[in-house]
Amino acid sequence: MSETVKFAWGPAGATGVGSMPGGDARETARMVTGEVGGFPFLAELPARGPGADMVGRSAGMLVDVYAHLEPSGWRISDRPGRDTKRAQSWLREDLDALEEFTQGYEGPLKVQATGPWTLAAALETRNGEAALRDPGACRDLAGSLAEGLRNHLADVRRRVPGAQVVLQLDEPSITAVLTGQVKTASGYRTYRAVDRAIVESTLRDVLAVNGDGPTAVHSCAPDVPIALLRRAGAAAVSLDFGLLTERQDDAVGEAVEDGMALLAGVVPGNGADTGALSDPAGSVGGVRTLWRRLGLDPGSLAESVVITPACGLAGASPAYARAALAHCVRGARSLSSDPE
Template structure:
């Protein structure tokens, strides 16, 4: 059984992190996300650095839509260029899967402010424009990486931690005294569908969201094994879609042993009566940026051993 990780890591050494990921996760290698480098490398700023045609600046309350790109947005874009240059150099001849994670349109809309205040989520036109600009940016990113790494398979992972909250009307307004109106399923799907072809959707929040991923057309989903609903997982797998089962509890911020990981994987997979195949992977529930750097390699090595033992326990290998 193959393994992977979400991509968010501690530290600020991109070249070192990418080299380590290529060694520890050679089949599905995440392009490292390093939030410790600053706002342009953090979840929201990193995605905004990809977008062309819309401007954003950084305010005390967070990122805000503006008429022109700010110095902060330009620095985020420059960081992408440096990272991709390094990846092109370090991954020459790489013929595995390079997985690149980007914040999704609903998490961006729930976080970025309008020029006049409150979130873009409150403005139908603005959130639609943001989703369209993001889809264009991700398409360009995919093509750019494919050009730089011609032997690799490029896999986009759309990270949507706010998806469930947006759909349930649980995103607070700027005042904190109210909540933004819920977004209906068809609109959730419409914003995600242009990003879905051949991509994975990742959400580490509790709640039902796999049906949105299915309707949008995502090829795979990455779930936290401790939060996932077994019926939803069964329906997802019945469609033949790829699944990353996040058995490493990243919220614990401490290493988990091989036996614990195997136990968690079998708890879910035996209940689903799953036979491991190429579309089933073990991974991390979410990112590892909050972990101690020295703990990460050992945890990923334990995940690799757990995947082999899970295969054996389920009758494969």
């Protein structure tokens, strides 16, 4: 992996996870590019309704696979319907807004999509069960997602030609998929755990659509399988830093030493009190402690870590979301300064 790919965002990086509050695409793009202008991202606005949510947006990207909304959730369809078209329309609106506020921009730009395993756990087949139940359906879904992401990334690069696009796959269900904890439609049973080698190879294939560009996998669930993500080729892992445990130390240390970046979610995503965001250096103190505990090179800290909210900001107020992103930037800068 080249140095350019590893550190596309440069030292003292900060960005958002993906989702933001409200429903105004232009105002959100203005906020994102204003607060994290060194590492902006294509925001998601789930408050607008179906198709703007994480699963609906990615379902709208699929090629030759379609989905519509049922009371139980998103279900695979034979043909595109109004739900698919709505999802595609929301995405175009978000891209138009981002393009407007990134004129002349050169640097890293992050886009997010639901990963193949979380998508397989969320999308229902015609019988109402998750696609996760059917290995063939999982393969078809991953292939369709990969093709859709190729098209999406090409569109982003056309709209923002100076961007180095960072692809983030959102996989909050990946641990449940690996451990057989995804519930069936009845809620009384769980689907069989998927073999780790299959999970890894599928992720590798989907991440590969970004070519030589940087990639990340995000999960704000406990027990993120860091070693598996590293083997699958992710250049970075994005997680809720507060959920890391000392038993994951070896995996974190090996990943960082192997050149993997850590998108550390240290700022609460669902807060309401902007006054709580008063100590940027304190917010990243746990990251410094981890570095010392692992015996990692202090000089690599600001380069290897990007500061983010713990998870998406969709549930926060716009004022808090703006303050949280600004706090992430200040926290990241403090990693470059002397801790004393």
